[in-house]
Amino acid sequence: MTRENKPWIIATVILALLLILIAGLFWLRYSNERTTFEIVDDLGGNIFPSAILSVAVADTQIVVPADTLYLGNPKSGIAIHIKSGKANSKVRVTIATTPFFEESVSEFILEKPKTEYRIYPDIIWKYEALKQSIQPSPVSVSIQVELNHKKMGQRIKTMSVRSINECLLGYIDEKQKFHDTGIFFAAYVNEDHPMIDLILREALNTRIVNRFLGYQYQGKYVEKQVYAIWNALQKRNLKYSSVSSSSLSSNVVFSQRVRLFEDVLESAQINCVDGSVLFASLLKAINIDPILVRMPGHMFVGYYLDKSHTRKDFLETTMIGDVNLDDFFPEEQLDSTMIGKSQNEISRTIFNKSKEYANKRYIENKSSIETKKKFYTLLEISRNIRKNIQPIGK
Incomplete structure (x- = not known):
């Protein structure tokens, strides 16, 4: 190795290390901010109108979330599973309207970084429609999520609204x-x-x-x-x-x-x-x-x-x-x-x-x-x- 080539090699190594560091930081930020989510529920894809109507005006929590770390109102049984990015991440959940509930928007703060959360968004139920459910009906639950003001896309899950008699x-x-x-x-x-x-x-x-x-x-x-x-x-x-x-x-x-x-x-x-x-x-x-x-x-x-x-x-x-x-x-x-x-x-x-x-x-x-x-x-x-x-x- 000649004396003239030595500074060039050192500069190349330093540049490579900087590129690796920048790429690592970018990947870390990207992975934190671009985490995915999925729609989950506690009752095997079923919604029971009788249960929803009977606890509508009570603070009753009959369906107990399996995850100890959860946010929101678990009465509906409908939730999203998401991993937080940085500490105090802001999450915005939008549920589209269906024959059984209105469109609703819920916002949450995920205090812990890189932590799995189960979030139960608010659902504006159409109670009369639930009372009129006399036989099982499929319903497409469509949810959009924003994490720290960045859109994470849309997920759709088909569930069964059971009869009021069940x-x-x-x-x-x-x-x-x-x-x-x-x-x-x-x-x-x-x-x-x-x-x-x-x-x-x-x-x-x-x-x-x-x-x-x-x-x-x-x-x-x-x-x-x-x-x-x-x-x-x-x-x-x-x-x-x-x-x-x-x-x-x-x-x-x-x-x-x-x-x-x-x-x-x-x-x-x-x-x-x-x-x-x-x-x-x-x-x-x-x-x-x-x-x-x-x-x-x-x-x-x-x-x-x-x-x-x-x-x-x-x-x-x-x-x-x-x-x-x-x-x-x-x-x-x-x-x-x-x-x-x-x-x-x-x-x-x-x-x-x-x-x-x-x-x-x-x-x-x-x-x-x-x-x-x-x-x-x-x-x-x-x-x-x-x-x-x-x-x-x-």
């Missing part, structure tokens, strides 16, 4: 942990339904009781009020119909089909869940505190016999349709020459058998219910529940 029973999160969401059955108990007064009027017309007083007169009068409702529903000739499954096919979420209050009365059909939430709605309306008892494949209704909740009883509502009261004599047509049971006699017989059957099932499953075994629930429709879960409404 109740979310539970789901398995990304860490394979099961979350029981049977509390959503309380959304189908609607003590404010406008048809409540019609059924209560029919119950009063039976003359079993002349008024509904809740727990003002405890003991036998509480049971007489419950039986009056039972008798009125039997006179409507409700029949058992085992329609409980849905088209949902998922290894992540579990659901149960439930008829709304008006659907039961219009179709005159019930399964165990339909009958239980219908009866619970009527009991709650007259200030008798109902209980939903759930176990795998079945549900029945209970109620407290006193205001202090020291005693309770249970009913198997599917037995409402075991007889047709029209096959028996109305009370006003009975005379001493007629042979056979009256409508009220046979109704009372079935009512007592219903209690006997339901109480036996409760005792058989009491241990699983009290230990909160998977898909076992004793759900009291109390004031505390109503702070978290509201009725879906008509």
